[in-house]
Every structure is written in structure tokens, then in C-alpha cells.
Amino acid sequence: MTKNIYKGRIVNLNLETVTLPNGATVELEVIHHPGAAAVVPLKDERTVILIRQYRHAAGGYLYEIPAGKLHPGEDPRECAQRELEEEIGYKAGRLDHVTSAYTTPGFTDEVIHIYKATQLQHGQQCLGHDEVLALAEFPLERTIAMIREGVIKDAKTIVGLQCVYLQVLVENIGEEG
Numbered sequence: 782m783t784k785n786i787y788k789g790r791i792v793n794l795n796l797e798t799v800t801l802p803n804g805a806t807v808e809l810e811v812i813h814h815p816g817a818a819a820v821v822p823l824k825d826e827r828t829v830i831l832i833r834q835y836r837h838a839a840g841g842y843l844y845e846i847p848a849g850k851l852h853p854g855e856d857p858r859e860c861a862q863r864e865l866e867e868e869i870g871y872k873a874g875r876l877d878h879v880t881s882a883y884t885t886p887g888f889t890d891e892v893i894h895i896y897k898a899t900q901l902q903h904g905q906q907c908l909g910h911d912e913v914l915a916l917a918e919f920p921l922e923r924t925i926a927m928i929r930e931g932v933i934k935d936a937k938t939i940v941g942l943q944c945v946y947l948q949v950l951v952e953n954i955g956e957e958g
Contacts, residue, residue, distance in 0.1 A: 786810070791850060792889075814884075814891035818860035819848035821879065821941040822871060822898045826949075827921045829942065830869055830901075831933075835913040844917065844927065845935045846942070848893070857881075857894035866904040869916055874900025879944045884936065895941045897948070921946055 787794040793813045800806050822830045831844045847868040851860050858876060866872050877897045884891045908914070919927070924942045927933045933942070 810888060812889040812891070814850070814889055815853065816851045816857070816891060817848055817884075817893045817937075818851065818857040818864060819846050819893055819895045819937045819941055820861045820865045820873070820876070820898045821846050821895065821945045822865060822869060822873070822901060823921070823945070824901055824918060829919050829921050829924050829945075830871070831917050831919060831924070831938070832868055832914045833917050839934075843935045844933045844938060846895075846938045848937055858896065861894065861896040861898070865898055867907045867909075868912070868914065870904055870906030871898070871901040872904040873898035874902055879941060879948070882937075882940055893937050895937065895944065897941075897945050921949065 782798040784796045785793060786796055791814070795811050795813065797809050797811050798806065799809060824830055829846075832847060833842050834845050835841070836843050847864045849860060849864040849867070851857060858878070862873060862876060873896075875898070877899075879895045879897050881892055881894045883889075884893055921942070924933065925946050928939050928942065933939060
């Protein structure tokens, strides 16, 4: 049985009565989300463009990779390309899927699809009225240190940067071997 508690612009909150694999029947609060796409934009092989965005729920500014929610029926790759241009004003000549992950599976079905953008070309930045952000460029290695130091705290950004960094390491090992 499902009871809708809240229907919003971005998420829906349901109270769902479910039978678990162990046979127990429980009530769960589940947030349904359309999914999202995020992009690690590489200006060159080792330079990442991040955004420093105000997030009210986090109590201030966070370093993030560009991201946004999927429109109904939208392909995640198209969403990634759209968000890249809207948020940082670049288009990707090449967009490679890096990984997909559940954001917080304990209470939401949201899946975020993360891409790596290369061969960047200037496009048209088009921020929403609720987007307060600035661009910042960092060496990829520095972003990994920023994660370690607790400067980068956003989960999608941590996953995306670490996956891309591992790809770079593996590619370099392959070239050396």
C-alpha cells in the first residue's frame, strides 16, 4: 500500500507498506526522484572546472561538478550536456559515461549518472534564478587533496572526481607498461 504524503516540483514523498525479503512487513518513507546527471568537466587532461554553489540545505557554499535532474523521458547523456552548458557555459565535444549510483538508497530511488566531459567548446551559460554560483578551475590532483582535506563535501562530486582520477591513473599505468 502506498500513501502520497507530499508531491513537489522535484520529489514526491510516499509512505509505503512493504513486505521485506525476510517476510517482515514495514512502513517506509520513500522519496521518489526522477534521477539526475552530473559531469566532470576537464578543460584539459588535468584541469577540472568546478562550481562553487550556494546550497541552503548545506548551510553555505559547496564545490560541485555541474549536475541537474532529468526531465521526463530525457536521456541522462542529454541532461549532462544541457547542465554542462547551462551551469558553466561549455559544450562537450566528447562525453563519456563514468558511473551511475544511487544517491541515498536508504530512503530515495534517485540514481545519478556521472559523465566525463572533454574537448570542451564555449557555449552559453544560462543560470536559473535560484542558482548562485561561481566557476573555479583546479588541477585534478588538487581536487583529490581537497576531498581528503574535507574541502569538497558533495557526494556526487567526490564520486565523479575519484572515478575520473582512477581512470587517469589506470591510463597512465597502461602507457608506462
